[in-house]
Amino acid sequence: MTISLGAMVACFEGVYPSAIATRAADGMPNISYLSHVAEIDDRHIAISNQFFVQTADNLRADPHATLLVVEPQSGRQYHLALTWQRSTDEGELFDKIEAQLHPSSVQIGMSEVMTLQAVDIFRVDEITPVHAEDTPGPGSDILAPTLTALATAVRQLSDIVDPARLVTELLAIVRDKLGFQYAMLLVADDRREAVIAAASIGYDRVAVGAEVPSGVGLIGGAFAAALPMRINDVSRVRRMGSAVVDTTPSDEIVTRQVHLPSLPGALSQIAIPMTVQGQAVGVLFAESRERFAFDDTATGMLEIVAQHSAALLALTERIDEDVPTLAHACNRIRREGGPVISLVYHRFDHSVFIDGSYAIKGVAGQILVHMLERYLADGQEAFNNRELRIALASVLPDYKDNLETRLLLLRRRLEELELPIRLHRVGRGRLHLHVSRAIELRSVDEPGP
Numbered sequence: 001m002t003i004s005l006g007a008m009v010a011c012f013e014g015v016y017p018s019a020i021a022t023r024a025a026d027g028m029p030n031i032s033y034l035s036h037v038a039e040i041d042d043r044h045i046a047i048s049n050q051f052f053v054q055t056a057d058n059l060r061a062d063p064h065a066t067l068l069v070v071e072p073q074s075g076r077q078y079h080l081a082l083t084w085q086r087s088t089d090e091g092e093l094f095d096k097i098e099a100q101l102h103p104s105s106v107q108i109g110m111s112e113v114m115t116l117q118a119v120d121i122f123r124v125d126e127i128t129p130v131h132a133e134d135t136p137g138p139g140s141d142i143l144a145p146t147l148t149a150l151a152t153a154v155r156q157l158s159d160i161v162d163p164a165r166l167v168t169e170l171l172a173i174v175r176d177k178l179g180f181q182y183a184m185l186l187v188a189d190d191r192r193e194a195v196i197a198a199a200s201i202g203y204d205r206v207a208v209g210a211e212v213p214s215g216v217g218l219i220g221g222a223f224a225a226a227l228p229m230r231i232n233d234v235s236r237v238r239r240m241g242s243a244v245v246d247t248t249p250s251d252e253i254v255t256r257q258v259h260l261p262s263l264p265g266a267l268s269q270i271a272i273p274m275t276v277q278g279q280a281v282g283v284l285f286a287e288s289r290e291r292f293a294f295d296d297t298a299t300g301m302l303e304i305v306a307q308h309s310a311a312l313l314a315l316t317e318r319i320d321e322d323v324p325t326l327a328h329a330c331n332r333i334r335r336e337g338g339p340v341i342s343l344v345y346h347r348f349d350h351s352v353f354i355d356g357s358y359a360i361k362g363v364a365g366q367i368l369v370h371m372l373e374r375y376l377a378d379g380q381e382a383f384n385n386r387e388l389r390i391a392l393a394s395v396l397p398d399y400k401d402n403l404e405t406r407l408l409l410l411r412r413r414l415e416e417l418e419l420p421i422r423l424h425r426v427g428r429g430r431l432h433l434h435v436s437r438a439i440e441l442r443s444v445d446e447p448g449p
Helices: 003-011 053-060 092-107 147-156 163-176 215-225 249-255 296-320 362-378 387-393 403-416
Strands: 019-023 029-034 037-039 044-051 064-070 077-088 119-131 182-188 192-200 211-213 229-231 270-276 279-288 341-346 351-354 357-360 382-383 423-428 430-435 439-444
Touching: 003 037, 003 064, 019 044, 029 053, 029 423, 037 092, 044 077, 044 092, 064 423, 092 119, 092 215, 119 211, 119 387, 119 403, 147 163, 147 403, 163 182, 163 192, 163 279, 163 296, 163 403, 182 215, 192 215, 192 229, 211 215, 211 430, 215 229, 215 270, 215 279, 229 296, 229 423, 270 296, 270 382, 341 357, 341 362, 351 362, 357 403, 362 387, 362 403, 362 430, 362 439, 387 403
Parallel strands: 341 439
Antiparallel strands: 019 029, 019 064, 037 044, 044 119, 064 077, 077 119, 182 192, 182 279, 192 211, 229 270, 270 279, 341 351, 351 357, 382 430, 423 430
């Protein structure tokens, strides 16, 4: 029976380490374990060269090698007879493998040590099962997504114009149609230095506002490289959460950082960048307690849904720009009774504290303060996107297609903390500010709660 590389794709997930055997000019054998083996096409593979000086020297003396790979679901093993073709330290293939390796090395604290030196490319001459009589291993409980489910999901998303509902429906599709119970969506921050959690499913709390720096861990790595990244056996590396600063709710007052939700016992993780015209604007992240939960089929379907959602989010920005400016509804009756809402705005990082608790920062914080200043000045409660873009033109980032995502973060964060200030979307590009009690707004320049 002829075995193809395409049928062995699971062997190249890195769940089990692969081993390569070479021999020196004098016939002395050498075996090295590999951190990454990638399929290039149906006749070629590439391996990452980070440490193996002896292997590299041997290949220059004798280009023939044998590679042992393991199929993680069944435990089947295969010998690949290889012929070394060339080595490269630049180009698209090198960049792709380097981007895939970086999150794992960061998670185990070896990003400076596990530097990719080169990528070696081999022709596959023969594939031989170690035991032809191997039987399939136990099946996975992961729901196998179908193209029909995917088509239904895309149709469900296409008619949505409210970003908050779009995000909610996207995560519901990941859970109900694609079968992954734990997921979150993160959007790019104001300067594209991090991604910020906007919504999640399956976790004990939503944790809107949790940040992952660009290039850090699986999420930050996928965002920085604008490439999907997955780990199908997290037990081999430190979990993603350890690469992000952990905080408790009480620490938020000092650190202005929100704890990122995590799944105890997760064995598979995937981060899909959400891109618009080649630029990453967010990340769809999912994880599972199953090993090898994210095969090529699941990854492809998550990519399609994520990219479709990214385009729809960008479209909501352009649609809302066409909403005309209307007369503002003003309520000049100040709400009395109960304690006064204390809001402190720190100009140095645009962070907002409400009743002593950290709420939000950055452009989202500036938007909230602008709306509250208008509310206190003349009772204005109705706002629209066009007005906000004009009023905040000097503080919004150069790429303007992000107001809706900032508003999404702000709305979700106010709801999650159950604060006495809420922001409701009442129509396309229109918002209503609800303040439940009298409010006192104070601006300060110095850092601190």
